[in-house]
Amino acid sequence: xxxxxxxxxxxxxxxxxxxxxxxxxxxxxxxxxxxxxxxxxxxxxxxxxxxxxxxxxxxxxxxxxxxxxxxxxxxxxxxxxxxxxxxxxxxxxxxxxxxxxxxxxxxxxxxxxxxxxxxxxxxxxxxxxxxxxxxxxxxxxxxxxxxxxxxxxxxxxxxxxxxxxxxxxxxxxxxxxxxxxxxxxxxxxxxxxxxxxxxxxxxxxxxxxxxxxxxxxxxxxxxxxxxxxxxxxxxxxxxxxxxxxxxxxxxxxxxxxxxxxxxxxxxxxxxxxxxxxxxxxxxxxxxxxxxxxxxxxxxxxxxxxxxxxxxxxxxxxxxxxxxxxxxxxxxxxxxxxxxxxxxxxxxxxxxxxxxxxxxxxxxxxxxxxxxxxxxxxxxxxxxxxxxxxxxxxxxxxxxxxxxxxxxxxxxxxxxxxxxxxxxxxxxxxxxxxxxxxxxxxxxxxxxxxxxxxxxxxxxxxxxxxxxxxxxxxxxxxxxxxxxxxxxxxxxxxxxxxxxxxxxxxxxxxxxxxxxxxxxxxxxxxxxxxxxxxxxxxxxxxxxxxxxxxxxxxxxxxxxxxxxxxxxxxxxxxxxxxxxxxxxxxxxxxxxxxxxxxxxxxxxxxxxxxxxxxxxxxxxxxxxxxxxxxxxxxxxxxxxxxxxxxxxxxxxxxxxxxxxxxxxxxxxxxxxxxxxxxxxxxxxxxxxxxxxxxxxxxxxxxxxxxxxxxxxxxxxxxxxxxxxxxxxxxxxxxxxxxxxxxxxxxxxxxxxxxx
Amino acid sequence: xxxxxxxxxxxxxxxxxxxxxxxxxxxxxxxxxxxxxxxxxxxxxxxxxxxxxxxxxxxxxxxxxxxxxxxxxxxxxxxxxxxxxxxxxxxxxxxxxxxxxxxxxxxxxxxxxxxxxxxxxxxxxxxxxxxxxxxxxxxxxxxxxxxxxxxxxxxxxxxxxxxxxxx
Numbered sequence: 001x002x003x004x005x006x007x008x009x010x011x012x013x014x015x016x017x018x019x020x021x022x023x024x025x026x027x028x029x030x031x032x033x034x035x036x037x038x039x040x041x042x043x044x045x046x047x048x049x050x051x052x053x054x055x056x057x058x059x060x061x062x063x064x065x066x067x068x069x070x071x072x073x074x075x076x077x078x079x080x081x082x083x084x085x086x087x088x089x090x091x092x093x094x095x096x097x098x099x100x101x102x103x104x105x106x107x108x109x110x111x112x113x114x115x116x117x118x119x120x121x122x123x124x125x126x127x128x129x130x131x132x133x134x135x136x137x138x139x140x141x142x143x144x145x146x147x148x149x150x151x152x153x154x155x156x157x158x159x160x161x162x163x164x165x166x167x168x169x170x171x172x173x174x175x176x177x178x179x180x181x182x183x184x185x186x187x188x189x190x191x192x193x194x195x196x197x198x199x200x201x202x203x204x205x206x207x208x209x210x211x212x213x214x215x216x217x218x219x220x221x222x223x224x225x226x227x228x229x230x231x232x233x234x235x236x237x238x239x240x241x242x243x244x245x246x247x248x249x250x251x252x253x254x255x256x257x258x259x260x261x262x263x264x265x266x267x268x269x270x271x272x273x274x275x276x277x278x279x280x281x282x283x284x285x286x287x288x289x290x291x292x293x294x295x296x297x298x299x300x301x302x303x304x305x306x307x308x309x310x311x312x313x314x315x316x317x318x319x320x321x322x323x324x325x326x327x328x329x330x331x332x333x334x335x336x337x338x339x340x341x342x343x344x345x346x347x348x349x350x351x352x353x354x355x356x357x358x359x360x361x362x363x364x365x366x367x368x369x370x371x372x373x374x375x376x377x378x379x380x381x382x383x384x385x386x387x388x389x390x391x392x393x394x395x396x397x398x399x400x401x402x403x404x405x406x407x408x409x410x411x412x413x414x415x416x417x418x419x420x421x422x423x424x425x426x427x428x429x430x431x432x433x434x435x436x437x438x439x440x441x442x443x444x445x446x447x448x449x450x451x452x453x454x455x456x457x458x459x460x461x462x463x464x465x466x467x468x469x470x471x472x473x474x475x476x477x478x479x480x481x482x483x484x485x486x487x488x489x490x491x492x493x494x495x496x497x498x499x500x501x502x503x504x505x506x507x508x509x510x511x512x513x514x515x516x517x518x519x520x521x522x523x524x525x526x527x528x529x530x531x532x533x534x535x536x537x538x539x540x541x542x543x544x545x546x547x548x549x550x551x552x553x554x555x556x557x558x559x560x561x562x563x564x565x566x567x568x569x570x571x572x573x574x575x576x577x578x579x580x581x582x583x584x585x586x587x588x589x590x591x592x593x594x595x596x597x598x599x600x601x602x603x604x605x606x607x608x609x610x611x612x613x614x615x616x617x618x619x620x621x622x623x624x625x626x627x628x629x630x631x632x633x634x635x636x637x638x639x640x641x642x643x644x645x646x647x648x649x650x651x652x653x654x655x656x657x658x659x660x661x662x663x664x665x666x667x668x669x670x671x672x673x674x675x676x677x678x679x680x681x682x683x684x685x686x687x688x689x690x691x692x693x694x695x696x697x698x699x700x701x702x703x704x705x706x707x708x709x710x711x712x713x714x715x716x717x718x719x720x721x722x723x724x725x726x727x728x729x730x731x732x733x734x735x736x737x738x739x740x741x742x743x744x745x746x747x748x749x750x751x752x753x754x
Numbered sequence: 755x756x757x758x759x760x761x762x763x764x765x766x767x768x769x770x771x772x773x774x775x776x777x778x779x780x781x782x783x784x785x786x787x788x789x790x791x792x793x794x795x796x797x798x799x800x801x802x803x804x805x806x807x808x809x810x811x812x813x814x815x816x817x818x819x820x821x822x823x824x825x826x827x828x829x830x831x832x833x834x835x836x837x838x839x840x841x842x843x844x845x846x847x848x849x850x851x852x853x854x855x856x857x858x859x860x861x862x863x864x865x866x867x868x869x870x871x872x873x874x875x876x877x878x879x880x881x882x883x884x885x886x887x888x889x890x891x892x893x894x895x896x897x898x899x900x901x902x903x904x905x906x907x908x909x910x911x912x913x914x915x916x917x918x919x920x921x
Contacts, residue, residue, distance in 0.1 A: 086852065217843070221843045221844060222840055229786075400887075430790065683797055683885065689891070692879070692882055696874060
């Protein structure tokens with residue numbers, strides 16, 4: 001990636017290579033209209049639905065050639081608006097396209113998110129990539145294949161249903177053959193998708209449903225430029241930003257003359273409280289940043305709540321109640337169980353600090369970023385730069401895993417701002433470790449309270465649940481959701497979050513248990529003020545809500561003198577839920593009445609992500625050292641149901657990763673701060689999972705569901721993973737801990753009290 | 755001017771002597787395998803080998819490295835002909851985002867070069883400094899185990915296909 005050319009920004013003028021018979025990329029009509037109208041109020045977080053009857057993201061991008069292009073040479077290109085975040089989406093959508101188009105997997109090309117080229121699929125979030133983009137590509141590919149077959153039928157003068165598509169060609173029973181390149185013409189697939197498609201049945205799959213090696217791994221393990229961090233266009237310079245010492249700080253003044261005079265330094269950029277440096281070399285930029293930092297004078301103010309009594313402070317914030325479900329009935333109960341759980345603020349903690357590349361050429365700013373949403377970023381950055389949206393182009397380039405809304409968009413905005421100071425020179429901007437830790441938007445601190453009433457058999461007859469949480473979404477779209485846009489002179493303020501109760505949920509995600517409780521009442525106490533900057537971390541509220549439900553189910557099972565797995569099954573009517581629970585228990589060798597060896601514990605948990613995506617159950621064995629509070633995970637069995645399977649190994653990788661990541665949240669993680677500054681600013685003050693707490697393997701079985709819709713699986717194991725771990729620890733030490741994280745100190749104390 | 759030997763090649767580098775090796779590798783030699791993660795020696799994503807030892811390149815100034823043998827992930831093989839460690843990571847699909855992986859591979863390489871038959875416990879203890887956030891740990895351990903096997907087969911002169919690839 002030595003040379004990075006900046007292609008023409010106009011969508012309509014983009015021509016794809018040479019020899020293409022599909023000359024122009026047709027813009028989705030509905031989206032084109034909203035752009036032309038230039039509606040500033042248009043909320044990009046909810047992409048316009050042009051054709052609500054169509055499957056997946058065809059709803060918003062109904063043209064077939066938004067997704068699939070066939071060139072005159074027969075080569076096929078797939079377009080997706082979903083970003084590769086390490087979840088393997090590139091490989092999965094290519095499997096889907098290869099299966100339905102009937103072309104070899106390795107022959108396909110892929111264009112990822114780019115505001116000039118790709119469909120607008122909003123954000124890559126919420127385990128929607130295969131559900132939305134995969135579904136759209138599957139139907140588009142199947143419809144393109146059928147169009148080509150119909151074309152061949154005309155040419156061969158035979159019935160279409162006598163033809164078959166194979167290896168990028170249509171073949172007649174008498175052996176006549178026409179390649180896709182021979183059949184395609186300019187307008188042929190410039191058509192709107194139909195609501196139904198002739199999909200390949202599961203039993204005929206040759207690419208989907210089979211483990212497929214990821215296309216990006218060989219490059220990543222051999223040092224090929226794979227990330228935005230590795231881009232190195234000619235003329236590139238390096239930028240660094242001096243961040244304020246605390247969230248409430250404003251820049252009073254800075255004498256930057258000594259830094260401007262440093263050899264290799266090109267410029268110091270100051271705009272309000274936004275302060276940055278540009279240098280020819282990266283190490284010089286870092287040294288300049290470090291020299292500049294103490295020269296800046298800041299007015300700090302105590303805007304943070306401090307750590308003391310944090311849950312009470314959260315519960316005291318101004319709030320508005322959202323009723324998630326109200327299905328209260330008169331029931332007869334013999335006992336009531338109450339518990340309150342708390343979760344600290346936690347961070348995404350990407351291993352690679354956020355990075356972006358931006359260049360200003362001929363009035364157009366082009367930004368390469370590992371964002372989850374190129375179109376929302378285009379809107380936010382153009383607003384921040386006070387430029388027409390057409391003068392900003394945003395292109396996705398892979399970064400380190402983000403796990404939600406981390407600092408990716410902020411780094412993109414930093415780079416865009418710095419690029420304005422040096423037109424024509426590509427600016428590479430990377431955050432420092434302490435900046436990533438201190439400034440990324442965190443997962444909100446939360447409090448949950450459950451009151452479960454049970455009958456004489458110990459079964460739940462009423463479930464009353466409250467969750468206190470900020471919104472878990474402050475993504476860009478509005479410029480005020482970009483960090484540097486808040487710091488520049490005449491800057492932008494974040495838009496206040498609004499309470500919305502939706503099927504997918506937010507802070508209330510998974511707060512309504514899937515268990516068949518006869519009476520229930522679930523409330524989200526939506527906290528309107530956010531003392532710390534917060535946004536989406538993988539799973540949003542689901543991790544904490546599932547944690548509360550699944551910890552409580554174990555305590556209720558214990559009170560009922562029931563086995564935790566059997567107790568869950570008694571309350572589960574959904575057959576697919578029962579199947580993952582039964583499968584995980586069977587894989588683990590779970591037995592009612594089992595007793596773990598001394599200091600060992602067994603734990604189990606289940607959830608269906610968002611109550612509408614993938615099902616997942618996890619069984620775990622841990623060993624706890626009571627003297628130190630140290631926990632080791634010894635054995636994990638997990639069963640998942642993600643509907644129709646695209647890449648079974650990809651799902652297994654996501655489930656395993658989610659279990660490990662949520663184990664890390666559960667055991668170790670909490671952002672720390674005083675009343676002014678964030679104090680967890682590196683890996684020693686914010687420790688995460690290491691190898692020695694983990695087992696050599698995590699078994700995952702994916703239950704096949706042929707012919708059913710895709711169910712997002714990227715976040716399905718975080719809830720059950722963390723909960724199974726907590727239940728196993730409780731089983732080992734005989735006491736439950738209600739305040740996350742389950743730190744060594746808390747475990748040691750709890751174990752000592754038995 | 756600093757004289758460095760990287761992946762068997764000598765280079766004269768125009769860099770301040772206090773420049774950490776990481777920036778010279780990435781910005782001067784365009785070797786992108788080693789990654790910036792923390793700049794503090796806390797995460798291991800910048801790990802390379804110096805004289806066979808795993809080293810944090812983000813905190814090692816180039817001035818200490820003259821006359822020493824530096825190996826990066828690019829020195830283990832190519833995309834066309836991956837070395838045993840790379841082959842093993844591909845076969846085990848041991849990556850999610852992959853950002854930490856070259857550092858993991860170089861730390862593991864330092865161990866397996868000394869002892870390709872390292873036990874599970876030795877591997878876990880040796881890998882302790884390196885962080886992964888995607889939760890790919892179990893696949894990384896499996897890949898290291900597999901790499902050790904491939905190295906042993908290659909050293910034993912086995913003629914199986916896998917060993918040939920590994921060689």
